[in-house]
Amino acid sequence: MSSRNADLKTLQMYEFMLHDTALFLDTHPDNAKALEYYKKYKAIYDEARSEFTRKYGPLAHRDINIDKPDSMKWQWIEGPWPWEGM
Amino acid sequence: MRYLNQRYNTPYDDIKGVLTDIGTEELAHMEMIAAIVYQLTKNLTIDEIKKSGFDTYFVDHTAGIYPVSASGTPWRAEYIQSKGDIITDLHEDLAAEQKARTTYDNILRLIDDPEVRDPIKFLREREIVHYQRFGESLRKAQEHLDSGNFYAFNPSFDRPENAHRKTKI
Numbered sequence: 001m002s003s004r005n006a007d008l009k010t011l012q013m014y015e016f017m018l019h020d021t022a023l024f025l026d027t028h029p030d031n032a033k034a035l036e037y038y039k040k041y042k043a044i045y046d047e048a049r050s051e052f053t054r055k056y057g058p059l060a061h062r063d064i065n066i067d068k069p070d071s072m073k074w075q076w077i078e079g080p081w082p083w084e085g086m
Numbered sequence: 087m088r089y090l091n092q093r094y095n096t097p098y099d100d101i102k103g104v105l106t107d108i109g110t111e112e113l114a115h116m117e118m119i120a121a122i123v124y125q126l127t128k129n130l131t132i133d134e135i136k137k138s139g140f141d142t143y144f145v146d147h148t149a150g151i152y153p154v155s156a157s158g159t160p161w162r163a164e165y166i167q168s169k170g171d172i173i174t175d176l177h178e179d180l181a182a183e184q185k186a187r188t189t190y191d192n193i194l195r196l197i198d199d200p201e202v203r204d205p206i207k208f209l210r211e212r213e214i215v216h217y218q219r220f221g222e223s224l225r226k227a228q229e230h231l232d233s234g235n236f237y238a239f240n241p242s243f244d245r246p247e248n249a250h251r252k253t254k255i
Contacts, residue, residue, distance in 0.1 A: 019111065023215065026103035027222040083121035 004056050011052050011059075014045040087112075088166035088182060092175045098230055101172065101223045105179075108216050115209055120151045122202060173231075176224045183217040 001009075021038045028034060053063040061076040089109035096102045127140065127149045135144050142158065153161035167178045190210035197203055 019107070020215065023104065023107055023111075023219050026100055026107060027219055027226065029100060083117075083124050085125065 007048075007052055007055070011045070011048050014041055014048055017041050018045055088168065089179060091166075091168045092179070095168075095170045096172055096175075098172070098227065100226060101176075104219050104223050108219065111212065111216075115212070116153075118205055118209065122205060124149075124151055126202070172227045173224070176220055176227060179220045180217060180224065183213045183220060187213040187217070 018038065018041055021034055021041070025031065025034050025038060049059070049063075053059060054065060054068075057075045057078065058064055064075070087109070089105040089112065093102050093105035093109065096105060130138070130140065130149065135141050143152075143154070146152075155161070166182075167175070169175055169178070187210055190206050190213065193206050194203060194210070197206070
């Protein structure tokens with residue numbers, strides 16, 4: 001597995017944790033433990049996502065890094081797309 | 087699509103959240119299935135197409151991705167419902183999750199390729215989680231309607247004193 005794929009898998013893991021916890025919170029909105037868990041992994045996810053997109057480029061067009069010198073380039077359309085494999 | 091349409095007429099915030107978040111997740115599942123089909127069919131030879139039973143699909147769509155059931159019926163909107171009644175809609179959703187789970191079980195009975203099995207196993211697990219969340223939603227909806235009434239409908243909806251509620255059950 002390339003380091004990009006390994007890093008992407010880690011990021012997807014955090015994203016999935018957030019999503020599944022969100023579903024739980026939808027039906028258990030008063031569960032303080034779940035809310036703490038969500039906040040903890042939201043911070044870790046945000047950090048991991050900005051690190052990933054700085055290193056490998058955007059996962060969504062909103063990930064454009066406006067501080068980077070090559071931000072004038074529209075990186076969003078550069079393949080491979082997820083279904084094209086590595 | 088079913089859940090994302092139903093959420094507009096859902097009277098309770100927690101269930102709006104469930105329908106929004108599961109609906110969004112299901113769109114991602116559609117991407118996964120489409121990617122699997124794309125990767126399985128992109129390099130087929132004409133000989134493989136003839137031998138594998140993919141020939142009928144090939145005539146209609148080449149290797150294009152098109153939503154069609156395993157037995158050949160194209161996806162249609164009649165497969166899903168949005169009834170504007172939270173009890174009815176949640177029963178529809180619980181059934182949908184179990185139907186998907188059964189279909190994944192049948193795929194797992196037929197397929198050996200681990201690169202197909204692993205994502206299908208993941209999707210199967212998600213349907214089980216969704217069923218759980220919809221079950222909790224149904225319990226909450228019934229409690230909202232009338233905590234003393236555990237029948238699976240809302241008998242107060244059509245009473246004259248509740249006319250001001252309009253479609254908000």
